[in-house]
Every structure is written in structure tokens, then in C-alpha cells.
Amino acid sequence: MPLTEAPSGSKTSASGLTILLVGWVTVTIFGAKVFHPSPQPLQDLLTSTLAWQVLLAGVLLTAVITWGPGWQEVGFRRPRRRDLPLLWFPVLVLAVILGLAALMGLPPAGVTLLVLANTLLVGFSEEAMFRGLLFHGLRARVSIWPAILWTSGLFGAVHLLNGFVTGDFGPALVQAAMAACTGLFLMAIFLRTGSLWVSVIYHALWDFAIFMIGLASQQAMEQQQALEEAGKGQQMLVPLLLILPNVLYGAWLLRKVRATTAHR
Known part of the structure; x- marks a missing residue:
């Protein structure tokens, strides 16, 4: 059955989807406040310790998928080889x-590996929640484009809650816009390759690349004032410019999403 068609299995109730999303947000966003009570920039969080709250959210979703719709049903399957060449541009x-980022200077190896580990956790958790369980649940109720737009919009909206973690809702608003755009692109590669694993891996590597170039930019700055201005610029403008090519490609x-796209 095509991924763009409504799932044939039993529906997850609307209240069940809502409870799952609220639970995921609680563990992921507000769980961060338990481990890090004082506001901190996201870069500091990802470079200082393992994102335990994201790991816990991933464990929660693993249990839900395993005892719920199943891994194949929500999209965790092998990609179709004939569509993998579509990934050349991303x-x-x-x-x-x-x-x-490498030319500008990467952080120490330990920091780099920690960021990679954290972005892998984030990639799995967010893809399983949104392009996986949420999209699967929405497709049982609405047609393909409303499901795509609702999934991408909610994905962006939850990133606004990062303001509670960082203490700054200005950058969080831009992160939300960037996440909505990124979500649309990730949905495109999920539907075209037929595999959520592809979007998980790309999501993780994309976040890793964004943080690496952000850290490299910080290292290149010599004056604290220039560092602060650059940090704001990266949060407010550069990520949106970086994601634009992928959004257009997505x-x-x-453009031809139909009921015959991305067969299971």
C-alpha cells in the first residue's frame, strides 16, 4: 500500500495521539528543565552532556511503536533503491x-562526538514522533496534503517551546520557522524513499552540520562582542538561509505526491 494512502490497520484515537504528543513534549522539552534548571543556549546543552531527556523520549516512542502500530507500519523499513539517487542534492x-565547518575549524574530538551522539538521539526521537507516529495517525483521518502540512506545522510549533529551555523566545521563534521548513523537506524524502530511516539519518546529520558550523563560527571570533553578534545572527538568519535549498528541493x-507515491 502506498505511504500516501490511509493506513489499513486500526486507528489510534485522536485523544491517544494528543496524549502521546503531549507526553513527548513533556519529556523532551520540560524534561530538559529537570536536567538543566537554569536557561542555557542549545549549543551549550548539546556540547556539555548527553541529552538524557531526548534519550528517554526515544525509549518512550520505541515502546509505543513496538506495542502499537509496529515499525513497518509507521515507516521504519528499507528504502527503495531506485529512489535513493534523489538524495544527491541534499x-x-x-x-x-x-x-x-571543517575549514573554519572543528571543536575537539570529544565535543564533536558528543554533538553527533545527541543529534542522532534527536533525529530518531523527532522523526519517530512526527513523520512516524503523528503522520501515521493523521493519515488515518485526513488526506495526504493536510496530513503533511499538519505534521510539518506541529513539528515547527513544538520548537517554539525551546524558549523555556534557553530563556530566549526570539531565537526559538526562528527555530520554529526553520523546523517547519525542515519538516516539510524531511517529509518529502520520507515519502519519496519510502523509509523513515532515511529521514532519521539525514535529520541527525543536518542538525550535526548546523551545530558544527555554529561552533566553528564561534571559534573563529576573537572578540566577545563579535561572538555575541555572530551567535545572534546564526540563530536569526543563517540557519534559514542554509535550509532554503533543501526546502525548495523538497x-x-x-510536486507529484499521489496515492501511488512511495509504496510499502
Whole structure:
């Protein structure tokens, strides 16, 4: 059955989906306040310790998927090889960003590995929640495009809650807009490759690349004032510019979304 068609299995109730999303947000966002009571920038959080709250959220989703709809049903399956060449452009964009970060100077190996571990946790948790369980539940109720837009919009909206963690809702608003755009792109590669694993891996590597170039930019600054201004600029403008090529490409990939797209 195509991924764009409504699931044939039993529906998750609307209240069940809502409870799951609220539970995920509570563990992920407000759980961060338990481990880090004082406001901290996201870069400091990801470079200082393992994101335990994200790990816990991932464990929760693993249990829900295992005893609920099942891994295959929500999209965790092998990608279709004939569609993997469609990833050439997103991979190129990723390589350019990582290359720039490497040229500017990467942080110590320990910090780099910690950021990679944390972004892998984030990639799995967010993809399983949104492009996985939430999209699966919405497709049982609405047609393909409303499901895509609702999933992407809610994905962006929850990032606004990062303001409770960082103490700054200005950058969180931009992060929410960027996340909504990224979510649309990730939905495109999920539907076109037929595998949520592809979007998990790309999501993780994308976040890793963004944080690496942010950290590299900080290292390149010599004056504290320039550092602060650059940090604000990265949060307010640069990520949106970096995601723009992928968003446009994702829109192109979605131009022919039909009931025959991305068969199971």
C-alpha cells in the first residue's frame, strides 16, 4: 500500500495521539528543565552532556511503536533503491556545510562526538514522533496534503517551546520557522524513499552540520562582542538561509505526491 494512502490497520484515537504528543513534549522539552534548571543556549546543552531527556523520549516512542502500530507500519523499513539517487542534492548541501565547518575549524574530538551522539538521539526521537507516529495517525483521518502540512506545522510549533529551555523566545521563534521548513523537506524524502530511516539519518546529520558550523563560527571570533553578534545572527538568519535549498528541493519532490507515491 502506498505511504500516501490511509493506513489499513486500526486507528489510534485522536485523544491517544494528543496524549502521546503531549507526553513527548513533556519529556523532551520540560524534561530538559529537570536536567538543566537554569536557561542555557542549545549549543551549550548539546556540547556539555548527553541529552538524557531526548534519550528517554526515544525509549518512550520505541515502546509505543513496538506495542502499537509496529515499525513497518509507521515507516521504519528499507528504502527503495531506485529512489535513493534523489538524495544527491541534499547530500551535496550537507557536504558543503560540513566542509565549511571543517575549514573554519572543528571543536575537539570529544565535543564533536558528543554533538553527533545527541543529534542522532534527536533525529530518531523527532522523526519517530512526527513523520512516524503523528503522520501515521493523521493519515488515518485526513488526506495526504493536510496530513503533511499538519505534521510539518506541529513539528515547527513544538520548537517554539525551546524558549523555556534557553530563556530566549526570539531565537526559538526562528527555530520554529526553520523546523517547519525542515519538516516539510524531511517529509518529502520520507515519502519519496519510502523509509523513515532515511529521514532519521539525514535529520541527525543536518542538525550535526548546523551545530558544527555554529561552533566553528564561534571559534573563529576573537572578540566577545563579535561572538555575541555572530551567535545572534546564526540563530536569526543563517540557519534559514542554509535550509532554503533543501526546502525548495523538497517542494519539488512533493510536486507529484499521489496515492501511488512511495509504496510499502
